[in-house]
Amino acid sequence: MEEQNTKLYAVLNLSPEASDEEIRKTYRQCAQVYHPDKYQSSPMKLIATDNFQRVSEAYEILSDPNKRKVYDIYGMEGLISGLELGPVLNKAEEVKEIKAELKRLKRWKENEKMAAAYFQSSGTILANVSLPRCLHGDGLFSRMEMTSQIKSWLSKRSVVTIGGNLEVDRGKGGGAASAVLNHQLSKVSSIEFMASAGLRALIGVRASRQFSSQSSAAMGLSMSLKNGSLKLSSSCTRRLSKTTNGHIQLRLGSQSSVALRLEKNDQRRSATGQIEGIFWRFKLYRRSQKLIIPILLTTHLNPVFATGALVVPASFYFFLKKLFINPYYRKRNKQKALEKEEKISAQILERRAAAEKAHKLQQNVANRKRNRQLKMGGLVIIKALYGNDTILKNLYSSREASFESTLGVIDVTTPLNFLVDDSGQLKLHEGVKKSGIMGFCDPCPGNCELLLYVEYAYASDQYKVLVGDYEELLIPHDTHMI
Incomplete structure (x- = not known):
């Protein structure tokens, strides 16, 4: 059972299987200690009011059969959302209904994930930028294009893509809407049907096949709906190395062309070369959105210019990263870590203060029980610490009784003496996180495993025990004797 589904049981120190009578009995005992009417001074009344509110909330939910069932399954979020399980059923029907409800919730979450995927x-x-055009007074941008598309899977092997684009090329503009259906024929081959409307209205089909892990090819045929002209395209891709690919593309039709492209990619850098000129290409990615700015530096292949075009941006990026980017991220990460540490420290101080206030309410009853057990030779909690597992494991294995550090642990001697029953026994229930017990708190949230260390005396003998956060504690027990 998760922490949030057992927190209310921890407030009353009850087992998740506790009966209604046990819940009522424990609530009456707690009310005698935490009720604000039991105190005269204003500070103690305020402390009692805060603690009694926790006790009352726990009792209100756990004493109501329907609310308790919802809480056991969904936690406080289920109660806040107003979830219900319907009328009280017999045990078999109840278990069946709960399982069905959990399956329904699981399917709903899976469907949400599938819908997102x-x-x-x-x-x-x-945005294509051309420096030669700009120098000749023809404008900086030679071409701009915006595309947007929505992709939806019809089945595991079929996907449909609907999109549109707007394009301006050398003063001429246009747009188109398109729909593409791609079907996977096998692990290595697929076929694609497409149609577009607009300035480039056409229909077409394209087939692709992967011949090996190193090479693949594709062939397509399209027909213009305006003049009926046909266009045949063929492309081949070959993996030249681990990070380098080569592409050859042939187009036959009204505008025939041949293109050769080399592409190099790794985790941080990419480079592309083709017989068009020397480019700088800038890319900005934000989730599934992309901004691409190719800058044409020159249409002529000049080795010196090409070397400069490669070295200058790489050197600029290196110095920029060394002098500004890395120091900025180091400073930002350090600031975030400091803010997180301050936030956690404030939370710990607040939780410790709340636990100490509960100790004040428990003190009188805890002292009376301790004195009575001392006279009877019964159970007396000498020292109890809750918190960091490393600290408490070292303390448990050490023969020295002294303990000075308060970081990472909280003293819970008073709450445990308070919880000793009239028969001289103390029981903390299995499956209930101990930080939720009145007078306890998590002194190191998220940083470590939590343990409870207890030293106690019984019948003039000394005992000590170390238990996990969700483990049962039942004392006195012979195995704990020192």
Whole structure:
């Protein structure tokens, strides 16, 4: 059972299987200690009011059969959301209904995940910058294009993509809407049907096949709906090395062309070369959105210019990263770590203060029980510490009784003496996180495993025990004798 589903049981120190009578009995005992009417001074009344509110909330939920069932399954979120399980049923029907409800919730969450995975949107903004055109007074941008698409899986092997694009190229603009259906024929081959409307209205089909892990090829045929012209395209891709690919593309039709492209990619850098000129290409990614700015530096292949185009941005990026980017991220991460540490420290101080206030309410009853057990030779808690597992394991294995450090642990001697029953026994229940017990708190949230260390005396003998956060503690017990 998760922590949030047992926190209320910890407040009353009850087992999740506790009966209604045990819940009522424990609540009456707690009310005698935590009720604000039991105190005269204003500070103690305020402390009692806060603690009694926790006790009352726990009792209100656990004493109501329907609310308790909802809490056991869904936690406080289920109660806040108003979830219900219907009328009280017999045990077999109740178990069956709970299982069915859990299956329904699981299916609902899986469907949500599938819907998110099977429905994706993406967009790209492409802005071609040409320095030669700018120097000739023809403008800085030679071409701009915006595309957006939505992809949805019809089945495990079929996907449909609907999108559109707007394009401006050398003063001429246009747009188109398209739909593409891709079907996976096998592990190595697929076929694609497409149709578009707009300035480039056409229909087409494209088939692709992967011949090996190193090479693949594709062939397509399209027909223009405006003039009926046909266009045949063929491409081949070959993996030249672990990070380098080569591409050859042939187009036959009204505008025939041949293109050769080399592409190099690794985790941090990418480079592309083709017979068009020397480019700088900048890319910005934000989730599924892309901004691409290719800058044409020159249409002529000049080795010196090409070397400079490669070295200058790489050197600039190196110095920029060394002098500004890395120091900025180090400073930001350090600031975030400091803010997180301050936030956790404030939470710990607040929780410790709340636990100490509960100790004040428990003190009188704890002292009376301790004195009575001393006279009877019964159970007396000498020392109890809750918190960091490393600290408490070292203390448990050490023969020295002294303990000075308060970091990472909290003293819970008073709460445990308070919880000793009239028969001289103390029981903390299995499956209930101990930080929720009145007078306890988590002194090191998220940093370590939590343990409870207890030293106690019984019948003039000394005992000590170390238990996990969710483990049962039942004392006195012979195995704990020192």
